[in-house]
Amino acid sequence: MTSLKKLLLGEQGLVVIFAVAFAIVALTVPNFLTERNMLGLLQSVVTIGIVACTMMFCLASRDFDLSVGSTVAFSGMVAVMASNASGSILIGLIAALICGGGVGLVNGVVIARFRINALITTLATMQIVRGLALIASDGRAVGINDPGFYQLALSKFLGIPTPIWVMIAFFIVFGFILNRTVFGKNTLAIGGNPEASRLAGVNVSNMRVWIFALQGLVCAVAGVLLASRITSGQPNAATGLELSVISACVLGGVSLAGGRAAMTGVIVGVLIMGIAENVMNLLNIQAFYQYVVRGLILLLAVLLDNLRSAAAGRRT
Amino acid sequence: MQDFLDFKAISKGYPGVQALADVSFSVKKGAVHGLMGENGAGKSTLIRVLSGDQSADTGEIRIDGHLQHYRSVRDAFEAGVIVIHQELQLVPELTVAENLWLGRFPGKAGVIDRTRLVGVVKEKLADIGIDIDPTVKVAALSIGERQMVEIAKAVMADARVIALDEPTSSLSSRESEILFTLIDRLRAQGKVILYVSHRLDEIFRLCDSLTVLRDGKLAAHHPEIAKVTRDQIIAEMVGREISNIWGFRPRERGAIRLEVKDLSGRKLRTPISFNVRQGEILGFFGLIGAGRSEMARLVYGADSRAQGTVTVDGATVTPDSPPQSIRSGIVLCPEDRKFDGIVQGRNIEENMAISSRRHFSPFGLLQPKKEAELAERFIAKLRVRTPSRKQDIINLSGGNQQKVILGRWLSEQGVKVLIIDEPTRGIDVGAKSEIYEILYELAGQGMAIIVISSELPEVMGITDRIMVMCEGRVAADIERADFDERRILAAALPDVSNASELPNQQVQSR
């Protein structure tokens, strides 16, 4: 009993839970373990997966970003409109990156320099940016003119769609940044104790601006891929994304109190979110129920986080 | 008198550490019993076991002959055991009286009986001789006063056994003296008091008996403190003789390294000016709240300056921020290790390398080997007691955490000015002398060092010059040759009548 508990709440607990869940689902849900479904599943978590990379940094440094969903929609919108107007996909891409990065930069500056609570700031930008996306498109979806744009999502390499490769690349790059660079260590240090980090010479406010700016840039990439996949810029795309992403991170062992994060955990968290959704689709469960399930997963995730830190027996 | 509190074969292990191994001793009723030992020797663990916070792996605790079976702090509380931890556990926004009643307010049907609430507390406080108004908020009290309130809490609960874990480490000497009188009174009432401290003076002043722990084992038990000597205790603690813990060596002092001119800030209104020379160790002494830490934080740029300049080797340090200061060669080892020092959830290695790693991390890429080497070097040098450098810093004993934070700054490269605020708070005698050695060595290499300390013997023991601060001003500036305990203390006291007699004209005439 105690060893089971240890296993579940320990470092590798999540991987164990994931493996078990995966095995059960693979055995019981028809059509789950097919190549087509697996690729579909991975496709479906691309947005969450990519955005979770930087959300991990945000949470690890004791911050929070609610504006990611809006930023994804907005930058996807911008990419489509800019490439339609200019006739160049590259310009569309650059415009999206500038807009996404810009939103992140604003978030970062307001939070780090003006010391406004991250929750409030990003709640505000979440609405503003969504509003901007709606204004820019007059509330309608904007179709992509250049078929080359579809190719971003449709093209394959070694039989696997490009967006999945992009996601994998992000996992590797951000995993490396977290574990092997000063930037990553400083992020975790800030989350562990911001004041001590500041006095230790970590430029805390610069770091936070950077983290949010990165988050914005990464949202832009996710937005472009999403627009390409749904063949249009949708002002209402990616609603509720922030919650799925945060759930995935927390599920992956990123502490909401900061200072604790691991890329492998986040990957597993993302996959669990994806599997839950995929299974519900395969079993034809109504979309309405999916909200309930998503909420439950989030609750479970936080509960697990709590149990885990209690089990770690941290002295206060 | 019979044995009242009995520890029998107590053992407690953590992953990789045997914190306590087969510890047995007993304490008589109405005795103050000292508990000493190096950092990580197991003192706090023993107290945690006694308080029900942690359960021992094996062993028994008896109080008044009765075997105790408690599993939680609550159980221990009911058995009459109360522990006063170093980090105090009061609610700042409640009044003193409310804090003392917390959890069992007097009154009916949820309506608090205000007169009883304050009345009883007033009586109790007067009873044990604590002079604090029960209706003020705890937030308004000094640390010393809060400690009194904690003790009052124990007394209100009719505790039979009271354990204090390094209670004086953040008290001024005057506050400590008040605490000692209070403890004397509790002893007279027949309580059993366990007293953990690294300060031998206090142990001799207070305790009737003493236990020394080493590496989790009982190193010595002295039923009568009068029969031991300081040197004997030190030898029992660290396993070797330390003849002179200060080990002061005179040094050449060179050109001016740090020059501070008219520096002031929000918490330090009177502008302050001073300088430190190459190879000089300058002490800042004063009562708690005299403005020494504020001064240090201003020099380092941790708080923003209202005015003034800081120059290192003639070059002005701008803008004032910690990263900039570090680049200019000024570092500060802060006073409050819990809030300003340790990064919780990260291991020793990361805590040590946090600042200095930028020197050996090309393009921001970590060099795990170099970090490991750095950590191992300072773990050995400062004798940090830990199973490995990968241990989460939060799992270290208080003094060992302090050592890690010191290691962070001692490992920094290109330091010209080292400011350390209360460097040896909570650190054992053996490690203390190691740290002083390191300071002399660094000063010998030309570093300018500022040591802030509330321990007069320490400041007098290791510095070349002392600046005494009082109520945010420099009250005296004394060379080593003229060190005189009484003069320093007099300058530190904020007494208006003798302030005019003190040699602080230079400050006032400005």
Ligand SMILES: Nc1ncnc2c1ncn2[C@@H]1O[C@H](COP(=O)(O)OP(=O)(O)OP(=O)(O)O)[C@@H](O)[C@H]1O
């Ligand atoms: N939760 C924990 N996990 C792992 N090790 C621990 C934990 N708590 C204490 N230890 C270890 O147990 C040993 C004894 O620690 P303890 O806090 O009792 O020392 P101490 O004598 O109070 O030292 P100090 O004088 O520094 O306060 C130390 O080596 C410490 O690292």
Ligand SMILES: [Mg+2]
């Ligand atoms: Mg201790």
